[in-house]
Amino acid sequence: MTTRCTAARAADRSPCTGPATVTIQDRRGAALTGCELHAAHLVAARPDVQIVALPGAPADTVRVIVAAGAQMRR
Structure with a gap:
C-alpha cells in the first residue's frame, strides 16, 4: 500500500x-x-483553515492550493 499524506x-x-x-x-x-491535491480538497471543504508552505515548497504553493480549493467549491 502506498503511503498518502x-x-x-x-x-x-x-x-x-x-x-x-x-x-x-x-x-x-x-x-x-x-500534497497539493489533498490540501486543496480540505480548503474546499473548510475555507477557514490556515495554510503554511513547508520548507523547500515552491513559492506559489499556498496560492495554488487556495485557488484550487476555491475552484472545487464551485
Missing part, C-alpha cells in the same frame, strides 16, 4: 499528486500535512 481523507482514494508541500491547521489547532 495526512490530509488525504479515508473516503478519498485518490493518490497524492506529489510530496507534502503544506501544513493545514484548523481553528482548534489540529494540523495535517498535505
Whole structure:
C-alpha cells in the first residue's frame, strides 16, 4: 500500500499528486500535512483553515492550493 499524506481523507482514494508541500491547521489547532491535491480538497471543504508552505515548497504553493480549493467549491 502506498503511503498518502495526512490530509488525504479515508473516503478519498485518490493518490497524492506529489510530496507534502503544506501544513493545514484548523481553528482548534489540529494540523495535517498535505500534497497539493489533498490540501486543496480540505480548503474546499473548510475555507477557514490556515495554510503554511513547508520548507523547500515552491513559492506559489499556498496560492495554488487556495485557488484550487476555491475552484472545487464551485
